[in-house]
Amino acid sequence: MKKPAATHYPVHELIRDRWSPRAFAEKEVSAEVLRSLFEAARWAPSSSNEQPWAFIVGTKDDSDTHGRLLSTLVEFNQNWAKHAPVLVLALSELAFARNGHPNRNAFYDTGAAVAHLTAEATARGLYVHQMAGFDPHKVIELFSIPTGWEPIAAFVIGYPGDPQVLPESLRERELAPRTRKPLTEFVMSGSWNQPAGFLKH
Numbered sequence: 001m002k003k004p005a006a007t008h009y010p011v012h013e014l015i016r017d018r019w020s021p022r023a024f025a026e027k028e029v030s031a032e033v034l035r036s037l038f039e040a041a042r043w044a045p046s047s048s049n050e051q052p053w054a055f056i057v058g059t060k061d062d063s064d065t066h067g068r069l070l071s072t073l074v075e076f077n078q079n080w081a082k083h084a085p086v087l088v089l090a091l092s093e094l095a096f097a098r099n100g101h102p103n104r105n106a107f108y109d110t111g112a113a114v115a116h117l118t119a120e121a122t123a124r125g126l127y128v129h130q131m132a133g134f135d136p137h138k139v140i141e142l143f144s145i146p147t148g149w150e151p152i153a154a155f156v157i158g159y160p161g162d163p164q165v166l167p168e169s170l171r172e173r174e175l176a177p178r179t180r181k182p183l184t185e186f187v188m189s190g191s192w193n194q195p196a197g198f199l200k201h
C-alpha cells in the first residue's frame, strides 16, 4: 500500500513515499540488502564524526535475537511488529570516546543515521517503522548493554503488506490520512514564532 505525503511544495519521491506502515509482507530482507541499509546509516553525518550509534538486529531466521527484541516492545507494538521480518534497536553512546565529555548530540546523530537507513530502504521498496514504545531497561538487561550506552528507539524494516491482515483498530489507522503542521508553525526568522520570510508568497 502506498500513502504518499500530500506536500504543500514539491519534494523528492523518497521523502514523499516514505511512511510508517504496520502491515508487512512475510518476505524476508536479504543479507545483501541489510548490508546496504546499515552502510547508508554508516555514512550519516555526526558531531566530530563520532558516529555514536549502534544497532542490535534481529531477523526472523535469528529467532533468539528477534524474540528477545520483540519481548522488549510494549504490547501495542508487539501486536503488529511481530510480523515484520527485521526488528532493530538503535542505541547511542552518551560520551565522546576521545575525552569522555558528554556528547549532547548523540541522540540527534543516531536519529540522522536511522534517517539515512530509512532513505536507502525507501529507495529499495522497503519501509521502516520506528517505535519509542519499548522498555529500555529490558534491552540493557537482555543484551548486556555496557554502561555509557542508551537504547534510543526500536524500528522494524520490511516490504509492504496487506492492511486487511491487521486488526480493525490498526487497519483504520493504516488507512487514515497522514497529517503535518504547516511550515509557518515551525520555520521562523527574525524572532520566535515569526514565520520565515520566504514562506510568504
Ligand SMILES: Cc1cc2nc3c(=O)[nH]c(=O)nc-3n(C[C@H](O)[C@H](O)[C@H](O)COP(=O)(O)O)c2cc1C
Pocket (backbone or CB within 6 Å): 018, 019, 020, 021, 077, 129, 130, 131, 132, 133, 134, 153, 178
Ligand atoms: C522516534 C519515533 C517513535 C515512534 N514510536 C512509535 C511507536 O511506539 N508505535 C507506533 O506504532 N509508531 C511509532 N512511531 C511512528 C509515528 O507515529 C509516525 O512516524 C508518525 O505518526 C508519522 O507518520 P508517518 O511516519 O507515516 O509519516 C514513532 C516514530 C518515531 C520517529
